[in-house]
Amino acid sequence: MLWVLAKRGLLNPGPPGKIVSQLATLKRWGFSVAGELRAAAERSPDQVAVIDPESSYTYAELWDRSERLALALRVRHGIGVGGRIGVLARNHSGMIAAMVAGCALGAEVVLLNPSLSAAAIDAVAHDQRIELVIADNDLMELIPGVPALNEVAVEKLVADTPPGKLSPPERAGRLIVLTSGTTAAPKGARRKTPGGLGPLASVLDRIPLKVGDRIFVAAPLFHTWGLAALQIALGLRATLVLQRRFEPLNTIAAVRDLGCQGLIAVPVMLQRLLEATPTPGVTPRVVAVSGSALPGGLATKFMDAYGDCLYNLYGSTEASWVSIATPEDMRHDPRTSGRPPLGTTVEIRSRSGQPLSTGQVGEIHVRNDMLFEGYTSNRETTPNGLLGTGDLGHFDDQGLLYVDGRADDMIISGGENVFPRPVEELISQLPQVREVAVVGVPDPEFGQRLAAYVVLHPGEHLDADAVREYVRHYLARFCVPRDVLFLRELPRTATGKVIPRLLR
Known part of the structure; x- marks a missing residue:
């Protein structure tokens, strides 16, 4: 693990006092989004943390805003350890502050999907026992019957709350991500809080983002992949570049004008980028996608236009990641899902649970440090520590994983x-x-x-x-x-x- 962290710049020397403060903060606060943001603010307070069309904040400024919001939520709305808040927002700095504030109080933060109907959000809010929703101004109409704060109200809370010193909660706050709801109503999946730098090293093992990179995150932050991008960026003390809605030309302009080294997206966005500019003038060092299947033909077309910068993470809300395909993997065969990264075990098993040999198709099972902790409605079990993904796949004789389809799609x-x-x-x-x-x-x-x-x-x-x-x-x-x-x-x-x- 250490050689991966060193290669990505996480072990670079710095001011001794700030390094000690950073490590002490991580020890006290843990590796939640609140702990990671506070630790980054201790180590690199003047580094720009986030840029969106309305604002730009350093790590120190973003932590200050998040801390003030947390204090206001506790005093004025009674949110504390074990409480439940919902965040209904698109990608911008205010969404990050809301997530961090909830976790800093030890609350459970439910990330709501803005594309859901008002009826669906109402059902989720009652199912998840949400006490308060923090929402974008234009999404307030989707929140019937639950107390809510819009961006104007949040800004006033932050402005009216003096700086304070928030102590770590008795129990770490937790994020709850909703499943996609493609086949049934969305369910809440408890995201595990990392226990150290292992999960970060696993992803960086195959996706070469580095400390201090500027990373445009087009994937929605309420989804597992966008959330992972946020956690990676905080761990790398990177600068997140966000826009509320994905627009291909605006994305290309931001990547060019702000000198972004990374782009985090979902596969359908690659198609839109190719349609907007088949021959881009600037190419990020890393374009990483996840969230849905990446067609092999699209992978090849994109790399032919943008260069061999494409990385494809195959995972799910429940499993986090299973495997990652590098440009080299996809040039070998664009249909592959790559190889399991550092610290990840993947097995192909039969219906009876027996491990299958190379080339045989069976259900994909995975074990890593970030398997979800179960749905909010019940606790899941993972036999032998392995989680069945519900996908069918196989390994080839070179160790590359292929996803053949969903078990229920066959x-x-x-x-x-x-x-x-x-x-x-x-x-x-x-x-x-x-x-x-x-x-x-x-x-x-x-x-x-x-x-x-x-x-x-x-x-x-x-x-x-x-x-x-x-x-x-x-x-x-x-x-x-x-x-x-x-x-x-x-x-x-x-x-x-x-x-x-x-x-x-």
């Missing part, structure tokens, strides 16, 4: 096991196709068949028979979609996952 068509993902990968390679989703649908003759939902590039034309003939040429007959439907866009979550139930 269909049986005429007695044959069929996975939608290879069909999606193939159709996405057609030059006319912008994006595609393939799912199983009932069929009276074969039991189930595939249906392909296709979005074309503007001005392009393609018919259903041409798509079916293309698949028939390269894959088995039972992989040929019975239905090919053309849509203007695919229904997606904020992190780019397709929502199959809305397709059907």
